[in-house]
Amino acid sequence: xxxxxxYAKSEDSSDEQQLEQQQKVQPVVRTGAELLxxxxxxxxxxxxxxxxxxxxxxxxxxxxxxxxxxxxxRHEQGAVHAAEGYARVTGKPxxxxxxxxxxxxxxxxxxxxxxxxxxxxxVLTGQVGTSVIGSDAFQEADIVGITLPITKHNYQVRxxxxxxxxxxxxxxxxxxxxxxxxxxxxxxxxxxxxxxxxPLPQPAPKGYRLPPxxxxxxxxxxxxxxxxxxxxxxxxxxxxxxxGASEALIAFAQATRIPVVSTLMxxxxxxxxxxLFIGMLGMxxxxxxxxxITECDVMIAVGVRFDDRVTGKLERFSPHSYKIHIDIDQAxxxxxxxxxxxxxxxxxxxxxxxxxxxCQPDTTAWLATIAAWDAEWPVxxxxxxxxxxxxxQVISLLAKATDGQAIVTTEVGQHQMWTALFYxxxxxxxxxxxxxxxxxxxxxxxxxxxxxxxxxxRVICVxxxxxxxxxxxxxxxxxxxxxxxxxxxxxxxFMGMVRQWQQxxxxxxxxxxxxxxxxxxxxxxxxxxxxxxxxxxxxxxxxIAQALQYDGPVIIDFDVxxxxxxxxxxxxxxxxxxxxxxxxx
Amino acid sequence: xxxxxxxxxxxxDHPGVLARIAGLFSRRWFNISSITVGACETQGMSRMxxxxxxxxxxxxxxxxxxxxxxxxxxxxxxxTQKAVRRELALIKVKSTKETRMDIAHILEPFRVATVDVGHxxxxxxxxxxxxxxxxxxxxxxxxGIIEIARTGVTALVRAGxxxxxxxxxxxxxxxxxx
Numbered sequence: 001x002x003x004x005x006x007y008a009k010s011e012d013s014s015d016e017q018q019l020e021q022q023q024k025v026q027p028v029v030r031t032g033a034e035l036l037x038x039x040x041x042x043x044x045x046x047x048x049x050x051x052x053x054x055x056x057x058x059x060x061x062x063x064x065x066x067x068x069x070x071x072x073x074r075h076e077q078g079a080v081h082a083a084e085g086y087a088r089v090t091g092k093p094x095x096x097x098x099x100x101x102x103x104x105x106x107x108x109x110x111x112x113x114x115x116x117x118x119x120x121x122x123v124l125t126g127q128v129g130t131s132v133i134g135s136d137a138f139q140e141a142d143i144v145g146i147t148l149p150i151t152k153h154n155y156q157v158r159x160x161x162x163x164x165x166x167x168x169x170x171x172x173x174x175x176x177x178x179x180x181x182x183x184x185x186x187x188x189x190x191x192x193x194x195x196x197x198x199p200l201p202q203p204a205p206k207g208y209r210l211p212p213x214x215x216x217x218x219x220x221x222x223x224x225x226x227x228x229x230x231x232x233x234x235x236x237x238x239x240x241x242x243x244g245a246s247e248a249l250i251a252f253a254q255a256t257r258i259p260v261v262s263t264l265m266x267x268x269x270x271x272x273x274x275x276l277f278i279g280m281l282g283m284x285x286x287x288x289x290x291x292x293i294t295e296c297d298v299m300i301a302v303g304v305r306f307d308d309r310v311t312g313k314l315e316r317f318s319p320h321s322y323k324i325h326i327d328i329d330q331a332x333x334x335x336x337x338x339x340x341x342x343x344x345x346x347x348x349x350x351x352x353x354x355x356x357x358x359c360q361p362d363t364t365a366w367l368a369t370i371a372a373w374d375a376e377w378p379v380x381x382x383x384x385x386x387x388x389x390x391x392x393q394v395i396s397l398l399a400k401a402t403d404g405q406a407i408v409t410t411e412v413g414q415h416q417m418w419t420a421l422f423y424x425x426x427x428x429x430x431x432x433x434x435x436x437x438x439x440x441x442x443x444x445x446x447x448x449x450x451x452x453x454x455x456x457x458r459v460i461c462v463x464x465x466x467x468x469x470x471x472x473x474x475x476x477x478x479x480x481x482x483x484x485x486x487x488x489x490x491x492x493x494f495m496g497m498v499r500q501w502q503q504x505x506x507x508x509x510x511x512x513x514x515x516x517x518x519x520x521x522x523x524x525x526x527x528x529x530x531x532x533x534x535x536x537x538x539x540x541x542x543x544i545a546q547a548l549q550y551d552g553p554v555i556i557d558f559d560v561x562x563x564x565x566x567x568x569x570x571x572x573x574x575x576x577x578x579x580x581x582x583x584x585x
Numbered sequence: 586x587x588x589x590x591x592x593x594x595x596x597x598d599h600p601g602v603l604a605r606i607a608g609l610f611s612r613r614w615f616n617i618s619s620i621t622v623g624a625c626e627t628q629g630m631s632r633m634x635x636x637x638x639x640x641x642x643x644x645x646x647x648x649x650x651x652x653x654x655x656x657x658x659x660x661x662x663x664x665t666q667k668a669v670r671r672e673l674a675l676i677k678v679k680s681t682k683e684t685r686m687d688i689a690h691i692l693e694p695f696r697v698a699t700v701d702v703g704h705x706x707x708x709x710x711x712x713x714x715x716x717x718x719x720x721x722x723x724x725x726x727x728x729g730i731i732e733i734a735r736t737g738v739t740a741l742v743r744a745g746x747x748x749x750x751x752x753x754x755x756x757x758x759x760x761x762x763x
Contacts, residue, residue: 144601148608153655156600173655207597207658331649334642 029197032160032190033062036124039167040068042200045095045122047071047086047452049079053099054139055126058192071452071481074473076103078445080110081471084119085409085449088432091244093120093174094449100126101139104185105146109439112150114181116436117265118242120174121181123151129189130158144185152180153205160190164198172203177211178329179242211328214345214353222324222341223357226298229322231366232258233296235281238265238435239303239327239347241428246270248351249302255355257363258300259370261289263310264420265435266303272424273404278370279379282310283570284417287377287579288370290570293318294577302326303347306336307436316575326350377568377581379421384537391415391490391560394540395422398460398488401544406458407450409433411443411467414496417566419462441470444487448474451483458486458548465491465517475527478553486547487555489520492562500565504583505572524555535559587640589618591670591740594633594651595625595659602656606633609654615639615647619672619737630658634739667746673736674718675700677708679729691724706731714738 027038036059040048047069052060063070073079076098083094098107104125114121128137144156153173155166170182226232240249246269253260253276260270261281270277279286281293293299299321304310311317314337323339325332326347333342343350382392395418398406404424409432410416416433425431432450434442447461468489478485490496498513524531530550534540540558547554568579596602603622610617618636625632637647644662651660680688685707692699692709695717701708711721715738722733 145604148601148605149612205655208655209652329653331646331653333649335646338642 026197029195031058031062032163032186032193032195033058035160035163035195035198036167036186036191037062037066037068038197039164039200040095041066043167043171044092048095048097048124049073049082049086049449050097050124051076051079051099051103053103053126055100055128055188056097056103056186056191058188059097059124059126059186062191070097071448071477073445073448073477075471076106077109077441078448078471078474078477080107080121080123081113081439081442081445082449082452082474082477083121084110084114084117084442085432085446086453087114087119087121087449088446089407089429089450089453091429093122093171096121096123098123098125099139100128100143100188101141103139104143105141108146108150109437109441111147111181111183113434113437113439113442115150115152117434118179118238119181120179122170122174123147123181123183125183125185126191127156127185127187130187131189133187143183147183150181151183152178153208154183154185156185156187157190158187160193160195163190163195164201165204168201168203169205169208173205173208177209211330211345214343214350216353218341218343219350219353220357222300222343223354223359225322225324225341226256226258226300227359227361229298229361230363231296231369232256232298232300232361232363233292233321234258234260234270235263235293235299235301235304236260236266236269237263237302237304238269240266240269241303243303243328243347244428245303245346245348245351246428248348248355250274251355252351256359256361257367258361259292259363259367261285261293263304263307263435264433267420268425268428268430271426273426276367278374280420281576282307283312284421284566284568285310285570285576286374286379286421287568287581288373290568290576290579291373292370294575296321299323300326301339302351303328305332308336311337311576312570312578313573313575316577318576379568385561387536389534389536389540389558389560391492391558391564392418392422393537394488394490394558394560395419395462397537397540397544398462399423401548402458402460406430406460407432407454409443409447409450409459409461411461411463411470412438412440413464413467413498414492414500414564414566415462415464415467415490416443417497418490440464440467444468444471445474445477447485447487448477448481448483451485452481459483460486460488462488462490464496465489465493465520466495466515468520469515469517472523475523475529475553479528483553484551485553487553489555489557490560491517491520491557492560492564493517494562496564497566499563503563503565504569520555520557524553529553529555531555531557533557533559587638588664590637590639590644590647590662590664591668591738592635592637592647592651593661593663593740593742594635594657596631596633597656597658598624598629598631599656602631603633605654605656606635606651609650610635610637610647613646613650615643619735621737621739623739632739634737636738661742663740663742667743668740669743670714670738670740671712672715672718672738673710673712674722675708675710675734676722676725677701677706677731677733678725679705679731680707681705684728688725688728691721695721697721
């Protein structure tokens with residue numbers, strides 16, 4: 001967070017000069033809303049995602065003259081996911097602005113999503129005037145109460161004099177420690193009322209603790225355990241990305257020759273093309289990754305939370321390993337799986353300390369075992385169809401055509417798992433997906449935020465036909481902002497993952513999982529985007545090439561095999577070693 | 586080991602703090618036997634005492650999760666500490682001419698105050714630990730208890746005792762044992 005105004009830079013000028021300069025650039029502030037805008041600018045905000053309404057009219061009026069950029073989405077849920085996409089690409093907090101009542105409640109899914117995936121957000125909601133709060137006024141909702149369990153912290157500003165400190169504290173809380181969303185509720189009379197300029201103060205949230213510095217003694221004990229390991233394994237997650245620990249992780253893995261498995265949220269934190277990378281683990285993890293986690297003797301878990309989609313049946317999860325858990329959040333230690341040693345702190349700092357100690361376990365035999373597992377059931381081999389298109393092939397084609405370099409967002413379901421398995425992510429902040437909450441409707445608006453954050457990058461949203469329809473209204477946002485996003489709809493006429501579970505566990509009784517869609521090519525054309533369709537491998541190849549040439553948003557409707565399943569699969573209630581590799585009925 | 590847990594929590598005296606704590610306990614399925622809140626030695630802060638049940642792992646989770654709330658200044662699991670634990674109860678019990686003397690005899694060793702007397706009832710105020718109050722209630726029950734109001738336990742660690750900040754010492758898993 002940038003806590004300094006742009007004026008406070010010159011070091012050699014005298015105090016008087018500085019004061020003079022300060023007065024020159026000091027923004028005109030007459031209302032609470034104008035003060036809000038000036039504080040947001042000083043906090044380093046450049047763009048807000050939002051939707052106006054009655055209770056935020058004073059704020060929108062102030063935005064009219066403000067250098068702050070505002071992206072008007074077509075639904076508040078879209079605004080929050082777009083802000084999440086922005087945050088995940090930049091590492092900076094995404095900022096959202098909605099009105100009171102329905103505007104605020106429409107933001108709830110996105111806030112819950114950000115909370116589960118530790119994504120930093122500042123959500124500004126309008127509120128009815130202080131004189132009518134609690135009276136069931138028009139468009140009143142207790143959004144502070146509603147979001148208590150899904151925010152890292154939240155505020156209601158009842159007096160404009162509190163606003164500067166609240167803004168400073170909110171940005172600090174959202175972006176430090178385990179990151180997350182912070183909501184600030186702003187009654188209309190507070191933003192409409194008079195205010196004068198106050199610079200952004202230093203953050204000072206009372207009771208808020210930053211994680212401790214790594215404990216060097218514990219670190220050297222951990223290294224001792226790793227040094228004598230025969231089958232050590234790094235199990236890494238979203239914490240690597242959030243902490244900017246990717247380089248330290250690569251250095252550690254390469255120096256120690258310890259193989260790496262990643263959670264969904266960790267993908268990109270360790271390069272997929274590195275020989276030490278053995279893939280995603282968990283319910284749809286690779287065969288080698290799930291065998292490795294089951295049989296390792298020392299587990300080094302970094303920035304992970306032992307999610308149930310990773311562990312499967314707990315009794316069978318890595319039963320013989322000595323477990324070392326590195327995490328920024330003390331509450332994650334032994335929450336799900338009891339660990340033998342914990343290192344609380346920032347993953348980058350802890351790994352950097354570990355890198356300073358010599359550690360050379362002999363992993364030659366272990367790496368050979370893993371390579372044999374990988375050869376036994378390689379995930380990336382998919383039989384081509386003579387006539388038709390497999391969804392996995394689409395992801396591989398996209399990866400090839402973009403040289404594995406695109407920023408990829410997904411919705412939730414089968415296409416999400418195939419993207420995780422078939423697109424080789426090579427850098428952090430390249431893969432944006434809804435992990436914890438599993439929010440259908442996340443990926444498309446997240447791509448909007450990603451493209452705004454990184455205009456120079458190619459952004460692809462891999463969507464399912466069902467998920468895409470959850471926030472399809474944001475097509476107009478894409479058109480309006482001329483964002484050249486490619487939306488790859490993996491269209492199987494089903495909610496694919498629901499159907500897969502119904503096939504396996506409910507005797508193919510496809511209750512309500514078949515879903516119809518509009519003609520996505522015509523939808524694209526109606527909005528003013530390019531619409532393409534592919535039903536065979538070569539058509540898919542051509543469509544992707546054409547989309548990459550096109551200067552503007554594209555929807556490609558990939559007509560894929562309807563009843564393709566995601567494998568491997570750890571069935572619910574089974575252990576990671578009890579993978580299903582194919583389904584026999 | 587499953588047993589009673591007493592948490593002493595120092596919080597900012599802000600609107601909604603009680604909801605933050607109570608909401609955390611409810612959504613994570615930590616039970617609350619009693620909860621008390623009141624002013625403390627520092628202006629702008631309150632001390633909260635929560636009595637709950639759970640095994641060691643759950644107790645550690647309670648402390649760690651409560652610590653994450655921004656408005657929480659300090660958490661101590663004082664379950665195993667030498668602490669003074671007190672609760673206040675008001676008990677309204679039926680009393681007639683015939684039973685009044687019997688009840689007075691029961692009350693005597695408890696050193697309780699009779700705070701209200703009516704024609705056919707009396708109200709006593711008792712302060713003590715939970716067991717003492719439970720014992721008095723059991724003894725008064727045969728006479729016919731009309732109403733009871735209990736405050737729940739409030740507690741402070743005794744002089745010289747470890748304040749048990751953050752987690753308790755036994756079965757330390759967060760360190761390097763096991």
